[in-house]
Amino acid sequence: MTQPTLKRCAAAFLLFVCAFALPAISGYAQTAATTLSGVVTDAKGGMLADVVVTVTATDSAAAIRTTKTDALGHFTLGGFNTGNYTVEIAGSGFRPNRRTIRIAAGQDQDLSASLVVGDVSQEVNVSGNEVGSIASALAPMDALLDARSARTEITQHFIQNFTSPIADFGEAVQMSPGTFTTNGNGVGLGQSSTYFRGFPDGEYDIDFDGIPFYDTNTPTHHSWAFFPAQFLGGIDFDRSPGTASTIGPAPFGGSIHLLSKNLSPMQNIRGQFSYGSFNTALYDGEYDSGDLLGGHKLNFQIDVHHLQSDGYQTFNHQTRNAGAIKMQYKFSDKTYLTGFSGVIQLDANTPNFAATRCQMFGAGTGYTCTGANAFFAGAGINFLLTDNTDPVNYLDNQYNKYHVPTDFEYVGLHSEFGHNFILDVKPYTYNYDNGEKFSNATPITEAATINGSKTYNGIAIAPCNVPVTKKGVTALPCAVDKYNSYRKYGETSNISQVSRFGIARVGFWYEWATTNRHQTPSDPLNNWANQALSNFNESFWTNSYQPYFEYEFHATRHLNITAGTKFSHYNIATKQYADDGKTIGGLGTNNPNTFITNSGTYSAWLPSIDANYRLRTNWSVYGQVSTGSVVPPSKVFDYAQSATGIPVKTLPKQQRSTTYQTGTVIKLKRVTLDADFYHIRFQNSYSSTLDSSGEPVYFLQPSSITKGFEAESNLYIAHGLSVYLNASVGRATYTGNLNVSCTAPCTAAPISVAAPSGLWVASTPSDTETEGVTYQHKGWDLGLFNKRVGTFYQDNGAYHNQATINPFSVTNMFFNYTIRSGGRFDQTKVRLSFNNLFNQHSITADSITGTAATQNIVASGANYVDPFNTVGQTPIAAGDNISILPARSVMLSITFGLSTKR
Incomplete structure (x- = not known):
C-alpha cells in the first residue's frame, strides 16, 4: 500500500472515530438509552391502576411513547435520549397532570404524580367507576361496593389530615357510624375507650396487618401502646363478627383492622415538629428508601418519634419514645417477603384515681358534699384531697409511676403458584411489659x-x-406494686385458590402466650417495701388456635355468596400463689411460695354466610348472618379449689353472639351512600356474686337484643368541597331475668340474680350523629367534624341503669396545607388542629360508688328508684367517680419534606 493510500485510510479512520466520539463528548447523544419510571396516586395516597402515561418529545419529532400503570400504580418507559419531554398522566374521572421534564444521557429518572378528581363540569362518565366517583374519592370515610357487612374504610389521608398529630387508633375511628371514643386526659394522652353498637373494648377484635393483639388477662387493648398514629396507614373498620376467616380472640361485636403504611416507591425524608395544649410536643422523623436494587426489589421505611405532654388531668404526664421499620423484598413479581418491627417505651404518671362528682364540679352545682373534697379544674391545678399546701400529695409523680415498653414484630411471605394458588404465611411475636407503682389513697x-x-x-x-x-x-395511704407482662408467639397462614367458580380459602391461626402478673401492697416511704402476701400473684399460659374454611362462590356475574366456619379453641393453665385473701387466700399456710394450679378450656364452632349482589356497577346490596365468641377473662378461673387442687365449681358459659344484618352501598358522581340494618342477640360480659362460703360465682349476664340502623354519605358540592354525614339509631335491652345456681360447697339455696327485662345494656347510646365539612383542593385539606352521642346508661355491675349519661358533643377542626409540586420539598406540610373546639366539659362516664343514702346528697331532678333496696339514686351522685371531656386542645404541626428531584 502506497504512502498516499495509507494517509487516506488514516484520515478516513479519524473521521469515522470523530463522527461517533464527538457527539458523545459534547452531550448531543448518549451511549445508553434512559428509562423513565414512577408511580401514580390519588389525592389520598392510594395507588391508581390503568392510568395512561404519555410521553412526547418537545424539541424533536420523536415518536410518542405510551403505557399504563399496573395494579400498584407503577409504570416504566425506556429508550429515551437526551432532550426535553412532555409527560401527560390521565385517568378516568381525574384531571390530567401535565409537566415538562428534561432527560439527561444515561441518567434513569423517577417521575411520580398525584391526580386530583376532575370537576363535575367535565364530560367524564365516572358514575360506574368506584375510583372515579368524585364523592367517593373525596369522602373522609367510605364503604366498599364489594362489602359483605357494615364496614367503614378510614384512609391514611384521613388519619394524617383530619385527626390530631398525636391521636391514637380509637380517636381515628370515633367519627365512624355508631361509634364513640373518650379519653379524659386529652387526645392521644393515655388510655382511650371506644364503643360501637354498645360493644365495649374486650368484645371486639383489633389486629395489625391481620395479626390479632390483645391482653392475656382479658381481650382488651391499650390505645397508648403498640400502634400510635405514626405507624398507621389506614383502618378497615368492620362492625360485625366478620366471616369465617376473621380470626382473633373476640370476633363478637366486630373488628378494627389496623393497617401499616404503604411503602413509597420514591425516596423521601420527612421531619415533623408539633406543639400544643397541655405543653404537648411531638418530634417525628421518617425516611422512605424508595425502590432499591434492580427491578424494584427492595424497599423500606423507618419512623422514629418522641412525644411528651403534661396532659389535661393533674399529674398525668406522658412520655413516649418509639420507632418502627417496615421492609419488603421482592424475589419476583409473584413472591415477596415483608417484615415489620415496632418498639415503644412509654412512661406515665397516671394516678390510679377517678375524680368524684364533687371534686370535679364542687358543691355549688346543686349538691351538698361531705368529707374532704377539693375541685378538679384540669391542667395546672393541683388535684388534692385536702389543700394545695399538702406535701404528701399521693397524686405526685413520685407515687405514681408507669413504665410500659412494648414491641411487635412479624415476617410475612406471599407467594403465587400455578393453577392460581396463593400462599400467605406470617409468623409473629409481641411483648407487653407494664410495671406500675401507684398510691391507693383514702383521704384522712x-x-x-x-x-x-x-x-x-x-x-x-x-x-x-x-x-x-x-x-x-x-x-x-398505702401504695400498690403492680406488674403485668406477657410475651406471645404465633402465626397466621392462608392458602387460597382462584377459579372461574370462586375463591376457596383455608387458613389457620395459632398463638401461645406466657403471662406473669401481681399486685402487692407497698410502702412508698420505705423504699417501696412490699407486703409479704400479695393481693394476687400468678403466672399462666394460654394456647389459642382457629382453623377455618370458607368459599366465595361467584354464582353469577353480579352475585357472590361466601360461606364458611371456623373452630375457635382456647386453653389456659394457671399457677396462683397464696395471697392476702383478695383472690385465692393463704392456702392454709400463708406462705407466699405455696401455690395451686388450675386449667380450663373453651371451644366453639362459629359459622357465617353472606352475599353481595351488584344491582349495577356502582350499586350493591348485601346480607350477612355471622356468629362470634369472646375469650373469657382470666378472673373466671379464680374459683375455689379443693384440698387436692381439683376444681369444685364449673366454669361459666362462653360469651356468644349471632348477628343478622343487611345493607346497601351506592356510589354516584356527586353522592355516596351506604346504610345497614342490624339485629344482634348476644350473651353479655361476665358478672359475679358470692356464694354462702364467700367465694365468687361467675356467670354471664342475661342475654340481650341489640338492633338498629346506620347510614353514612358524602355529598360533593364543587371545587373540592364536600359534606359528610353519618347517623345511627339503636336499642340494646336485656331480654329477661337470670337465675344462677352454684354447686357444692354452696350450703344455702341457689343464688338468684334478677335482671329486669327491658333495661338498657350499659354504654349503648340511643343515637349517634357525625356532621363533617371538608375542602380538599390542590394542597389544601380543611375539615370540620362534629360527633354527637345520644343518651346512654351505666350500671354498677348489676342491671339497674343507675346512672344516666346525657347527650354530649365534641367538635374538631383541621387546617392543612401540603406542597405537592413533585419538587425537592414535596410533602412539606403545615397542620393546625383543634380538638373539642367549643371547650365542652360534658360527663362521658360514671363509675358508680354508692347510693344517695350514704353520700348525704341533696340534688334536684327525678330520682331513679332502685328495685332492690328502694333507695333514691340520682343519675349522677356527688360521690360517683366520673369522667369528662378534656378541655379544648390546639396543635400546630410543621412537616418538612425532602424528596428526590422529579
Whole structure:
C-alpha cells in the first residue's frame, strides 16, 4: 500500500472515530438509552391502576411513547435520549397532570404524580367507576361496593389530615357510624375507650396487618401502646363478627383492622415538629428508601418519634419514645417477603384515681358534699384531697409511676403458584411489659393516734397500713406494686385458590402466650417495701388456635355468596400463689411460695354466610348472618379449689353472639351512600356474686337484643368541597331475668340474680350523629367534624341503669396545607388542629360508688328508684367517680419534606 493510500485510510479512520466520539463528548447523544419510571396516586395516597402515561418529545419529532400503570400504580418507559419531554398522566374521572421534564444521557429518572378528581363540569362518565366517583374519592370515610357487612374504610389521608398529630387508633375511628371514643386526659394522652353498637373494648377484635393483639388477662387493648398514629396507614373498620376467616380472640361485636403504611416507591425524608395544649410536643422523623436494587426489589421505611405532654388531668404526664421499620423484598413479581418491627417505651404518671362528682364540679352545682373534697379544674391545678399546701400529695409523680415498653414484630411471605394458588404465611411475636407503682389513697380527716409514726418534709406521716389514731399526724395511704407482662408467639397462614367458580380459602391461626402478673401492697416511704402476701400473684399460659374454611362462590356475574366456619379453641393453665385473701387466700399456710394450679378450656364452632349482589356497577346490596365468641377473662378461673387442687365449681358459659344484618352501598358522581340494618342477640360480659362460703360465682349476664340502623354519605358540592354525614339509631335491652345456681360447697339455696327485662345494656347510646365539612383542593385539606352521642346508661355491675349519661358533643377542626409540586420539598406540610373546639366539659362516664343514702346528697331532678333496696339514686351522685371531656386542645404541626428531584 502506497504512502498516499495509507494517509487516506488514516484520515478516513479519524473521521469515522470523530463522527461517533464527538457527539458523545459534547452531550448531543448518549451511549445508553434512559428509562423513565414512577408511580401514580390519588389525592389520598392510594395507588391508581390503568392510568395512561404519555410521553412526547418537545424539541424533536420523536415518536410518542405510551403505557399504563399496573395494579400498584407503577409504570416504566425506556429508550429515551437526551432532550426535553412532555409527560401527560390521565385517568378516568381525574384531571390530567401535565409537566415538562428534561432527560439527561444515561441518567434513569423517577417521575411520580398525584391526580386530583376532575370537576363535575367535565364530560367524564365516572358514575360506574368506584375510583372515579368524585364523592367517593373525596369522602373522609367510605364503604366498599364489594362489602359483605357494615364496614367503614378510614384512609391514611384521613388519619394524617383530619385527626390530631398525636391521636391514637380509637380517636381515628370515633367519627365512624355508631361509634364513640373518650379519653379524659386529652387526645392521644393515655388510655382511650371506644364503643360501637354498645360493644365495649374486650368484645371486639383489633389486629395489625391481620395479626390479632390483645391482653392475656382479658381481650382488651391499650390505645397508648403498640400502634400510635405514626405507624398507621389506614383502618378497615368492620362492625360485625366478620366471616369465617376473621380470626382473633373476640370476633363478637366486630373488628378494627389496623393497617401499616404503604411503602413509597420514591425516596423521601420527612421531619415533623408539633406543639400544643397541655405543653404537648411531638418530634417525628421518617425516611422512605424508595425502590432499591434492580427491578424494584427492595424497599423500606423507618419512623422514629418522641412525644411528651403534661396532659389535661393533674399529674398525668406522658412520655413516649418509639420507632418502627417496615421492609419488603421482592424475589419476583409473584413472591415477596415483608417484615415489620415496632418498639415503644412509654412512661406515665397516671394516678390510679377517678375524680368524684364533687371534686370535679364542687358543691355549688346543686349538691351538698361531705368529707374532704377539693375541685378538679384540669391542667395546672393541683388535684388534692385536702389543700394545695399538702406535701404528701399521693397524686405526685413520685407515687405514681408507669413504665410500659412494648414491641411487635412479624415476617410475612406471599407467594403465587400455578393453577392460581396463593400462599400467605406470617409468623409473629409481641411483648407487653407494664410495671406500675401507684398510691391507693383514702383521704384522712379524723384526729388520731399512730404507732410508729415518721416524718416527711417536717410533717408526721403514718407508715403504710397503720391505723390513724393520733391527732396531728397525717397518714400516707398505702401504695400498690403492680406488674403485668406477657410475651406471645404465633402465626397466621392462608392458602387460597382462584377459579372461574370462586375463591376457596383455608387458613389457620395459632398463638401461645406466657403471662406473669401481681399486685402487692407497698410502702412508698420505705423504699417501696412490699407486703409479704400479695393481693394476687400468678403466672399462666394460654394456647389459642382457629382453623377455618370458607368459599366465595361467584354464582353469577353480579352475585357472590361466601360461606364458611371456623373452630375457635382456647386453653389456659394457671399457677396462683397464696395471697392476702383478695383472690385465692393463704392456702392454709400463708406462705407466699405455696401455690395451686388450675386449667380450663373453651371451644366453639362459629359459622357465617353472606352475599353481595351488584344491582349495577356502582350499586350493591348485601346480607350477612355471622356468629362470634369472646375469650373469657382470666378472673373466671379464680374459683375455689379443693384440698387436692381439683376444681369444685364449673366454669361459666362462653360469651356468644349471632348477628343478622343487611345493607346497601351506592356510589354516584356527586353522592355516596351506604346504610345497614342490624339485629344482634348476644350473651353479655361476665358478672359475679358470692356464694354462702364467700367465694365468687361467675356467670354471664342475661342475654340481650341489640338492633338498629346506620347510614353514612358524602355529598360533593364543587371545587373540592364536600359534606359528610353519618347517623345511627339503636336499642340494646336485656331480654329477661337470670337465675344462677352454684354447686357444692354452696350450703344455702341457689343464688338468684334478677335482671329486669327491658333495661338498657350499659354504654349503648340511643343515637349517634357525625356532621363533617371538608375542602380538599390542590394542597389544601380543611375539615370540620362534629360527633354527637345520644343518651346512654351505666350500671354498677348489676342491671339497674343507675346512672344516666346525657347527650354530649365534641367538635374538631383541621387546617392543612401540603406542597405537592413533585419538587425537592414535596410533602412539606403545615397542620393546625383543634380538638373539642367549643371547650365542652360534658360527663362521658360514671363509675358508680354508692347510693344517695350514704353520700348525704341533696340534688334536684327525678330520682331513679332502685328495685332492690328502694333507695333514691340520682343519675349522677356527688360521690360517683366520673369522667369528662378534656378541655379544648390546639396543635400546630410543621412537616418538612425532602424528596428526590422529579
